[in-house]
Amino acid sequence: MGAPALRFTHPSPFPEEERLTLQRVRDTLVDGGHPAGQELTEALVRHVERVEGVARALSVFPGVFRESSLGSRRRDLDTLVELYAQASDADVDMFLPSRALLGRALLMARMNTWRLVDYATEDAVPREHASRPLLRREVDRWLHRCVYSKLAEEVLSSISMDAALARPIRREAVRNLVSIWDGQPSPEVRAFLPLLEAVWNARRQLRVNVGTLLGFSEMMMLLQAGCDPQFVQYFAQGRRTSDEQQAFQEFLVGVTTEQIHSLEQLLQRTGRTSMSREEAEEALGRKPGGGPARAHPGVRAYHFYRERFLQAAARRLRDLAGPKHTAEEYMMVYFLEREARRRGPGADGGTA
Numbered sequence: 001m002g003a004p005a006l007r008f009t010h011p012s013p014f015p016e017e018e019r020l021t022l023q024r025v026r027d028t029l030v031d032g033g034h035p036a037g038q039e040l041t042e043a044l045v046r047h048v049e050r051v052e053g054v055a056r057a058l059s060v061f062p063g064v065f066r067e068s069s070l071g072s073r074r075r076d077l078d079t080l081v082e083l084y085a086q087a088s089d090a091d092v093d094m095f096l097p098s099r100a101l102l103g104r105a106l107l108m109a110r111m112n113t114w115r116l117v118d119y120a121t122e123d124a125v126p127r128e129h130a131s132r133p134l135l136r137r138e139v140d141r142w143l144h145r146c147v148y149s150k151l152a153e154e155v156l157s158s159i160s161m162d163a164a165l166a167r168p169i170r171r172e173a174v175r176n177l178v179s180i181w182d183g184q185p186s187p188e189v190r191a192f193l194p195l196l197e198a199v200w201n202a203r204r205q206l207r208v209n210v211g212t213l214l215g216f217s218e219m220m221m222l223l224q225a226g227c228d229p230q231f232v233q234y235f236a237q238g239r240r241t242s243d244e245q246q247a248f249q250e251f252l253v254g255v256t257t258e259q260i261h262s263l264e265q266l267l268q269r270t271g272r273t274s275m276s277r278e279e280a281e282e283a284l285g286r287k288p289g290g291g292p293a294r295a296h297p298g299v300r301a302y303h304f305y306r307e308r309f310l311q312a313a314a315r316r317l318r319d320l321a322g323p324k325h326t327a328e329e330y331m332m333v334y335f336l337e338r339e340a341r342r343r344g345p346g347a348d349g350g351t352a
Contacts, residue, residue, distance in 0.1 A: 003030040003038060004045040013055035013106055014048075014113075021138040022048065025117055028131055034124040047116055051109045058106055061099040063182045081167065081174050084160040089313050092161065100181040104153070111146035118143055118296055140298075147298035148196045151305055152189055153180050155332045158309060158325065162316065168340035169333060176336075188339055192332060195228045199328075200301050202227030203251070222252075234334055235327065244330050247312075247323035254304065256311045257322040259284055 006026050008019055022044070029041045068075050075097075087095045117139050125132045159165060159173040172188075179186040185193075202225035219232050234240075235248040246257045253260060263280055267273065275283070295303070308326045316324045325333070 003041045006045055006048055008048070009052050009055070013051055013110060018142050021135070021142060022113075022117070024131065025121060025135055025139070028125055028129065028135065029120060032125055032129060034126075036124055040120045040124050044113075044116060044120065047113050051106070051113055054102070054106045054109050058099065058102040058183075061097075061102060064097050064099055064178045077171065077175055077178070080178070081160070081171050084157075084174055085163040085170065087161050088317070089158075089161070089310075092157065097181065100177075103181045103183070107146060107150055107153075111143065111150070114139060114143035114146060115296060115299070140296075143296055144197060144200075144298040144301075145193075147302050148193050148200075149180075149185075151196060151302065151328065152192055152332075153177065154305070154309065155192075155326070155329050156180070156189075158313070158329055159333060159336065162324070164316075164324075165333065166340075168343075169336045172336040172339050172343075173332075188335055192335060195231065195331070196328065198226055198228040199231050201225070204297060206252075231327075231331060234331060243323040243325075244327075247308075247325060247327040247330055250308050250323065251327040253280075255280065255284060256308060258311070 003026075006019075006023055008014065012019060014022065026041055026044055029037045029044070034040075064080075065076060083095045084092075093101065121132070121135050121139055125135065156173045156177045160170050160177060162170070176186050176189050179189060202222050205225040206221050219236060222232050223229060235244065240248075246260075249260060250256055255263070263275070263283060266283055267275065305326060305328065309329075312323055312325050312329075314320070315322045323330075
């Protein structure tokens with residue numbers, strides 16, 4: 001029996017460059033001679049078909065503001081801002097439009113496609129195969145793209161729910177969220193994604209010894225590794241709050257503020273000035289590298305973000321000391337503040 005062909009709808013939830021990679025992976029699996037090549041090819045084709053099905057379901061729902069009235073009730077940007085201010089991470093899904101929920105499902109379905117392809121190319125494409133290095137790079141890039149899109153949405157959602165932030169900032173956050181839900185990310189979102197990519201790629205190459213937190217050498221290492229200068233410059237400014245500085249420490253070192261304090265106390269008790277990342281993870285009882293074992297780096301990045309996000313959300317809820325947002329969220333707030341100023345006070349009313 002011949003291997004099944006990939007078929008994409010138009011428009012497809014997979015951008016053209018991703019479709020090209022999927023086709024190359026399918027052809028390589030078919031021609032590679034691996035015992036599981038046929039099975040993996042069939043799994044890939046089925047998964048793509050299912051993702052296309054989710055996209056068709058999503059297309060049934062109109063844009064968030066296409067249906068803006070029902071009886072005496074109206075939905076516009078300002079009503080969504082108020083709804084989000086009443087939400088928390090525990091119940092936010094109850095406040096979201098159906099299109100947003102399906103859009104989230106579609107993003108996760110695409111991400112899982114690339115996780116499947118990552119496994120297939122790692123396991124079934126021989127290391128000596130000429131196309132393997134290119135395929136591995138492309139799969140890594142598209143999987144990370146999905147992760148960063150999900151991170152951007154969660155960063156905006158977290159900001160939208162924080163009623164302590166200025167309303168123009170939360171309004172910009174919700175406006176950008178709607179652009180993601182409608183499948184047309186705003187220029188601000190499109191600008192934030194490559195920043196996330198550069199920051200996380202740089203962090204993956206960085207090794208920090210606990211005890212040298214926020215040191216000049218670590219910041220220079222981030223820049224040399226390709227980190228977006230905006231990110232480092234923002235947190236290097238002297239006017240940053242202690243919460244923002246601690247959020248950057250969490251991002252840089254890879255553990256939460258509470259864990260950093262535990263490690264600092266350990267250093268004081270032992271008379272040491274620093275410890276390696278491996279020693280810190282052992283002291284905290286963490287698995288080396290953090291996140292699920294053998295997970296893709298993008299998945300581990302998301303795991304680490306969620307760990308910091310949940311800790312920050314708990315601090316907001318209980319009014320505890322420490323950063324109330326992650327470093328990525330503080331950076332996004334900075335972006336949104338600039339956009340709110342550009343739009344001016346007259347833009348703080350009406351619809352999107």
